[in-house]
Structures are given as structure tokens and as C-alpha cells.
Amino acid sequence: MSGAVPSQAAKAPLGGGVSVGSETFSFAPWSSGHRAAIEHALSRWVVAQAPGGLGEAMRYAVLDGGKRLRPLLVMAASEAVDGNPVAALRAACAVELIHAYSLVHDDMPCMDNDVLRRGKPTVHVKYGQALALLAGDALQALAFELLTPEGDEVPGVQQAALCRLLARAAGHAGMAGGQAIDLASIGRSLSEEELRQMHRLKTGALLQGSVMMGAACGTPDRRAADALSAYGAAMGLAFQVVDDVLDVTADSGTLGKTAGKDAAADKPTYVSLLGLDRSRAYAQELLQQARTALAGSGLEDTRALLALAAMVVNRDN
Amino acid sequence: MSGAVPSQAAKAPLGGGVSVGSETFSFAPWSSGHRAAIEHALSRWVVAQAPGGLGEAMRYAVLDGGKRLRPLLVMAASEAVDGNPVAALRAACAVELIHAYSLVHDDMPCMDNDVLRRGKPTVHVKYGQALALLAGDALQALAFELLTPEGDEVPGVQQAALCRLLARAAGHAGMAGGQAIDLASIGRSLSEEELRQMHRLKTGALLQGSVMMGAACGTPDRRAADALSAYGAAMGLAFQVVDDVLDVTADSGTLGKTAGKDAAADKPTYVSLLGLDRSRAYAQELLQQARTALAGSGLEDTRALLALAAMVVNRDN
Numbered sequence: 345m346s347g348a349v350p351s352q353a354a355k356a357p358l359g360g361g362v363s364v365g366s367e368t369f370s371f372a373p374w375s376s377g378h379r380a381a382i383e384h385a386l387s388r389w390v391v392a393q394a395p396g397g398l399g400e401a402m403r404y405a406v407l408d409g410g411k412r413l414r415p416l417l418v419m420a421a422s423e424a425v426d427g428n429p430v431a432a433l434r435a436a437c438a439v440e441l442i443h444a445y446s447l448v449h450d451d452m453p454c455m456d457n458d459v460l461r462r463g464k465p466t467v468h469v470k471y472g473q474a475l476a477l478l479a480g481d482a483l484q485a486l487a488f489e490l491l492t493p494e495g496d497e498v499p500g501v502q503q504a505a506l507c508r509l510l511a512r513a514a515g516h517a518g519m520a521g522g523q524a525i526d527l528a529s530i531g532r533s534l535s536e537e538e539l540r541q542m543h544r545l546k547t548g549a550l551l552q553g554s555v556m557m558g559a560a561c562g563t564p565d566r567r568a569a570d571a572l573s574a575y576g577a578a579m580g581l582a583f584q585v586v587d588d589v590l591d592v593t594a595d596s597g598t599l600g601k602t603a604g605k606d607a608a609a610d611k612p613t614y615v616s617l618l619g620l621d622r623s624r625a626y627a628q629e630l631l632q633q634a635r636t637a638l639a640g641s642g643l644e645d646t647r648a649l650l651a652l653a654a655m656v657v658n659r660d661n
Numbered sequence: 662m663s664g665a666v667p668s669q670a671a672k673a674p675l676g677g678g679v680s681v682g683s684e685t686f687s688f689a690p691w692s693s694g695h696r697a698a699i700e701h702a703l704s705r706w707v708v709a710q711a712p713g714g715l716g717e718a719m720r721y722a723v724l725d726g727g728k729r730l731r732p733l734l735v736m737a738a739s740e741a742v743d744g745n746p747v748a749a750l751r752a753a754c755a756v757e758l759i760h761a762y763s764l765v766h767d768d769m770p771c772m773d774n775d776v777l778r779r780g781k782p783t784v785h786v787k788y789g790q791a792l793a794l795l796a797g798d799a800l801q802a803l804a805f806e807l808l809t810p811e812g813d814e815v816p817g818v819q820q821a822a823l824c825r826l827l828a829r830a831a832g833h834a835g836m837a838g839g840q841a842i843d844l845a846s847i848g849r850s851l852s853e854e855e856l857r858q859m860h861r862l863k864t865g866a867l868l869q870g871s872v873m874m875g876a877a878c879g880t881p882d883r884r885a886a887d888a889l890s891a892y893g894a895a896m897g898l899a900f901q902v903v904d905d906v907l908d909v910t911a912d913s914g915t916l917g918k919t920a921g922k923d924a925a926a927d928k929p930t931y932v933s934l935l936g937l938d939r940s941r942a943y944a945q946e947l948l949q950q951a952r953t954a955l956a957g958s959g960l961e962d963t964r965a966l967l968a969l970a971a972m973v974v975n976r977d978n
Contacts, residue, residue, distance in 0.1 A: 394833035395862070396841025402833065449798060454769075454790035473771035474844050477794070478837050481766060481801065485832030488805050492825035500818030507824045508809035515802030516711035516719065520795050524713025527791050545712070 371651035375416055378436075382415045383407070385437050389490055394482065401471045401479035402486070406444045409462040413656065414439040414554040417579070420648035421558025421572055424641075431498045431561040435506050438487040439554045442514045445483035446550075448476055450523070484514070505560045513553025522546025526611070534612040540581065542612075547587070548580025555579070555649075564643075571641030575634045575649060582630035583656050588613035589623050594661060631657040688968035692733060695753075699732045700724070702754050706807055711799065718788045718796035719803070723761045726779040730973065731756040731871040734896070737965035738875025738889055741958075748815045748878040752823050755804040756871045759831045762800035763867075765793055767840070801831070822877045830870025839863025843928070851929040857898065859929075864904070865897025872896070872966075881960075888958030892951045892966060899947035900973050905930035906940050911978060948974040 390406050392399040415436030422432035451458040451466040452473060459469050468476035491498075491506045512518055522545025529542060555576030559569055592615050614623040634653040638646040707723050709716040732753035739749035768775040768783040769790060776786050785793035808815075808823045815823075829835055839862025846859060872893030876886055909932050931940040951970040955963040 391833070394841070395838045395858075396843070396845040398833055398838055398841035445798075449794055452771075452794065454794060475841065477766055477769065477771060478841050478844070481762075481797070481831075482833040482837035482841075484798065484801050485828050485835075485837060487828075488824050489828035489832055492821050492828060494825070500816075500821040502817075503821035503824070504809050504817040507805050507820070508811070511802050511804075511806035511809060514798075515806055516708070516715055516799040518802075520799035520802060521712045521715055524711070524715035524792065524795050524799075526713070527795070528713040541712075 369647040371648065374648055378416055378419045379412050381433060382412050382436055382440070385433055386440065389437060390486065397471065397475060398478055398482055401467055401475050402483055404470060405448045405467050405479055405483065406441065412440060414443055414550060416652055417551065417554040418558040420652055421555045422561040424643045424646050424649055425559050425562030425564040425568060427558060427561025428498065428502065431502055431506065432558060434490045434493065434498065435557040435561060438490045438510055439550065439557060441483045441487040442510065443550060445480040446519060448480040452476060502560065506557055509553055509557050509560060513549045518545055518549030518553065522549065529612055536617055539612055539614065539617055543581060543584040547584045548577065551580035551583055552576030568641045568643050571637045574637035578630045578634040578637065579653055579656055582627050585614045585623055585627045585630065586657055586659065588615045589620060590661065592620065627657050686964040688965070691965055695733055695736045696729050698750060699729050699753055702750055703757065706754060707803065714788065714792060715795060715799055718784055718792050719800055721787060722765045722784050722796055722800065723758065729757060731760055731867060733969055734868065734871040735875040737969055738872045739878040741960045741963050741966055742876055742879030742881040742885065744875060744878025745815065745819065748819055748823065749875060751807045751810065751815065752874040752878060755807045755827055756867065756874060758800045758804040759827065760867060762797040763836060765797040769793060819877065823874055826870055826874050826877060830866045835862055835866030835870065839866065846929055853934055856929055856931065856934055860898060860901040864901045865894065868897035868900055869893030885958045885960050888954045891954035895947045895951040895954065896970055896973055899944050902931045902940055902944045902947065903974055903976065905932045906937065906944070907978065909937065944974050
């Protein structure tokens with residue numbers, strides 16, 4: 345899909361104007377403003393000059409595409425805890441680089457062998473497998489470089505906390521671990537619990553990590569931190585349930601990637617386990633869990649987080 | 662090669678007992694003691710329990726192999742600046758994980774397509790390409806996780822500095838960038854300057870980064886930091902020059918990997934550019950540069966660093 349502000353925002357229950365107290369919160373300008381800042385920062389930080397064509401491949405993988413959901417979760421969580429905006433923008437971009445690298449590697453022939461992503465040829469199709477492999481590797485390193493700037497705009501302790509959260513979310517006990525379960529599961533049937541565990545790691549860890557990194561840009565109390573963690577966990581799972589539904593119901597043009605590929609690969613999904621209707625109901629239940637968590641957070645302004653949750657569950661691509 | 666203490670240490674000019682003042686420094690027990698600590702820590706931190714067979718593949722990639730040169734450089738530099746030993750052990754292991762991941766990805770069919778590493782089947786041969794790709798990715802994330810422990814044994818500012826150095830050394834302006842130049846250079850002739858630039862990034866950045874990370878475990882003054890940086894740069898280049906020489910002169914059994922593969926792939930090397938004799942002389946010159954740098958460092962005890970430099974240049978595998 346394009347990087348434009350999605351029409352989903354307007355359709356989402358909380359995507360329009362929401363009044364809290366005397367202020368009106370409008371998600372569309374909030375998200376488009378932050379998206380512009382994120383695009384600008386990514387374009388500045390993912391430099392074209394990296395040698396051997398590497399910079400070009402990295403930029404192709406990252407720029408001008410994606411909903412930027414993870415960065416928006418970072419920004420929304422950071423704002424909810426009155427976080428350091430410099431740290432938040434860096435964390436937002438770092439998370440997106442991890443997401444982008446995982447897509448590049450996931451699309452490679454030895455993994456999902458996908459040739460289409462966001463309506464464009466995948467990185468290995470355009471630049472060859474070797475450069476795609478390196479571009480993914482370099483994007484992961486760059487994520488940690490973004491989190492550790494020199495100078496004192498982001499205190500060292502905060503830099504370290506952000507690196508810790510991102511490394512855990514991306515690694516063997518997070519995203520990479522979930523992908524390994526996914527690999528091992530092809531052609532097998534999983535229980536709902538196993539499926540939940542796979543997705544909790546594969547996509548949930550980085551989504552929840554985004555929320556926790558946003559929180560780490562401030563100093564939330566324990567209650568708020570726990571609530572944000574619960575919100576992030578529900579969002580992570582909801583995202584995957586909706587993804588599984590869309591893999592069945594949407595066409596490739598709308599998705600910007602190959603539809604129906606999970607079924608074709610005989611991969612276990614929520615739809616194959618629960619069916620379409622129960623999967624949709626489950627996504628709504630998770631949305632409600634996310635709202636409940638925020639309601640108990642003690643945080644004053646969670647409107648952007650609420651709107652993002654609605655966007656995740658009600659999206660059509 | 663095995664993880665045993667190399668016989669090189671005894672042959673190296675500074676590898677035996679070296680007297681500085683009234684103390685005698687003996688490299689063999691120093692290095693074998695540190696290697697044992699590093700093996701133990703790696704075995705503890707690279708957990709087998711990671712799901713989907715990922716942990717097993719990660720351990721296979723990391724454990725029971727390698728000279729552990731980079732970790733030893735971290736430990737030696739840290740000791741030279743009286744650094745935090747807890748930070749140093751973590752940094753040593755983190756650097757080795759980055760090195761290990763780069764080998765896993767480098768060996769894959771889309772890159773060097775190597776089937777033998779340290780005398781064993783490479784990771785993708787043993788576990789398949791998809792899991793090899795994920796294991797490499799997860800090892801990189803784990804490196805940053807090791808650098809960012811909770812608790813106060815390693816101060817946050819130090820954690821951040823170590824992450825910054827490692828990310829830069831591993832990423833587009835370091836190792837990954839050098840690999841991209843390497844890819845782009847196959848079948849082309851490079852000038853000595855271009856070759857030096859490629860190797861400065863591809864292998865030099867992580868070797869120099871190891872030294873700088875060791876230094877960041879303490880608080881060296883500017884003179885010492887600059888001297889260690891110059892030492893690291895010379896070591897990084899020397900390592901590659903010797904590698905190029907050994908690719909021509911050693912057999913696969915001694916190397917533990919496929920000999921002669923650079924020439925077979927028509928890759929530019931120091932030997933193809935300078936010839937064998939001048940390459941060997943250049944390695945000795947770089948060793949001398951490393952010694953000169955340390956002599957001007959103002960650091961009291963650089964004996965382990967000196968011994969490691971000699972080991973790098975005089976190794977036979």
C-alpha cells in the first residue's frame with residue numbers, strides 16, 4: 345500500500361474526532377503529522393551512500409511504503425507517558441527498521457519466496473538475494489545505531505533501555521523465535537495455544553515492543569507500564585488475527601502482497617483454526633481487551649492509542 | 662579449527678613469556694583462561710531453548726569453534742584500560758555473536774555458498790537455509806541483548822556506548838558495507854586503495870570495534886583511546902592481509918574452511934594485487950604499526966594486546 349494516510353482512519357470507530365474533556369482529538373491529523381515526521385527521519389537516517397549499492401537496497405526496503413503502525417504505536421505510547429520526543433522518534437524509526445528487515449528476509453526464496461510487497465517487486469527480486477540478505481542485516485544494525493546517538497538528547501540509561509527492549513522483541517524470544525516456530529509448523533496442525541504462542545512471538549513481540557519502547561521514552565509508574573504492556577499484547581495478537589482474516593478475504597491488489605498464500609502454503613492460521621466468523625469476533629474481543637487495559641492505566645490521554653487499536657482491528661489491508 | 666589454544670602463541674615473538682618490569686606475562690595461560698570464560702559465557706547465553714530449533718542452530722553456529730580473536734581483543738583492551746570486567750565479558754561475547762552471524766549468512770548459497778566451516782558442515786547445510794537465515798538474524802539481536810542487561814553491574818551509559826560501537830562496526834558503514842563492496846567487486850579489479858577500503862570495513866571494522874569496545878569498558882584518556890583505535894585499525898587490516906595469504910598457501914584441512922576460494926571466485930585480494938612476498942611484508946609492517954601505536958598509548962600494560970597482534974600476523978590458519 346502507499347504511505348498515504350489510510351482511509352481506514354475515517355472508518356475506524358475512534359478514528360474520527362473523539363472528545364475527551366474539553367479537547368477534541370482527531371486521529372487523521374495526528375497520524376499524518378507523525379507519519380510525515382517518521383518518513384522524513386527514515387529518509388535522513390537510512391543513507392543512500394552506504395557502499396556497494398547497499399544504501400540503495402536499504403532505502404528501497406524502508407522508504408515510501410507501509411502503514412508505519414509500529415512507529416505510530418511508539419509515538420502514541422510515548423505521548424501517553426509524556427516521553428522524550430527525541431527518543432521516541434528514534435525508537436519509532438528503529439522499530440520500523442527491524443520490521444523492514446524482517447520483511448526483506450521473510451520474502452527471500454528460502455523463506456516465503458514472495459515477489460511482491462506493497463505492490464512492488466521485493467528486495468531480492470530487485471537487487472538479488474545476496475544484497476537483500478546484507479540489506480536486512482544492515483537494517484537491523486542500523487536500528488541499534490539509531491537508538492544510541494552521541495550527545496545528551498537521549499540519556500544513556502534511556503538508550504540502553506530502548507536497545508534492551510528492541511533486542512528482546514526482535515530476537516530468539518521474540519520475532520525471530522516466532523518465525524522459527526512458523527517454519528517448523530508448515531504442514532502440521534497446531535492447537536490454538538500453539539498458534540497463539542507462534543503469533544505472540546512472530547508479530548506480537550515487535551508490536552508489544554513498540555508500545556513498551558514508547559513507554560520507555562518516559563517514566564510511567566508500574567500500573568501504567570503494566571497497562572501499556574497488556575494493551576500491546578492484545579494489539580499484537582489482534583493484528584495477526586486480522587492478518588489471517590484478510591489473507592482469506594482480501595485480494596492481492598488491496599493487500600499489496602500475495603493474498604491467500606498462507607492457505608496455499610498449508611500454514612496454520614486463526615481462520616483455519618477458528619473459521620472466519622469466530623476469528624472476526626476474536627479480533628473485536630482483543631480490541632475490547634486493549635481498551636479495558638488503557639481504561640485502567642491511570643494515564644490521562646490514551647486517545648491516540650485507542651484510535652490505533654481500532655485502526656488495527658478495522659483495517660482492510 | 663578447534664577452540665584449543667593455538668600453537669601460534671608459542672611461535673609468536675611476543676607469545677611466550679614477556680617481561681615488563683618485574684612481572685612476567687605469559688600469553689598462553691592468559692588466552693586459555695579468557696577463552697574458557699568466553700566459551701562458558703557463550704554456552705550460557707546462547708540458549709538451546711529458543712523455539713522451532715532456532716536455539717540449536719544458533720548454538721551450532723557459535724559454540725565449540727573459532728579462535729575467539731575478537732573476544733580476546735575486547736578482554737585485552739579492557740584490561741589495558743582497567744575496564745569493567747562484567748561489561749568486557751558481555752562485550753566479548755556480543756562481538757563474537759556478530760562475527761558468528763556474519764559467517765552463517767556469508768556461507769549461504771546466495772553469498773559464498775560454502776559447505777565447510779571450522780571443519781564442520783555450515784549451518785545452512787545442517788539446518789536448511791531458512792533456519793540459517795533466522796539463526797543469523799537472532800544472533801545479531803542477541804548480541805545487543807547481551808550488551809543491555811538489567812541491573813547495575815554495567816551502567817546504562819556504558820551499555821549505550823557499547824551498543825553504539827557494535828552497531829556501527831556491524832552495519833552499513835562497517836562489516837555489512839564491506840561485504841556489499843565485496844559482492845560488487847567480484848570479477849572487477851580494484852586499486853590497492855579500494856581493496857583497503859573494502860577490507861577496512863568487511864573485517865577491519867569489527868576487529869577495530871572489538872578493541873574500541875574493550876576500551877569503552879573503562880575510561881581511557883584521549884591519547885590512549887586514539888592509540889587503541891590505531892592499534893585496532895592496523896590489526897584489522899593485518900588480519901585480512903594474512904587471510905589472503907593463507908587462502909593461497911594453506912590447505913583446507915589446516916584452514917578448516919575451503920582454501921583457494923577467493924582465487925576461484927576471481928575475488929580481488931592482497932595477494933592478487935601485491936603478490937605473496939609483498940603481502941607478507943605488508944603484514945609485518947602493520948604489526949609494527951600496531952606496536953608503535955601501543956608504545957605511544959601511555960597505557961601501562963599492553964602485553965596481551967601485543968601478543969594478540971603477533972598471533973594475528975603469525976598464525977597459520
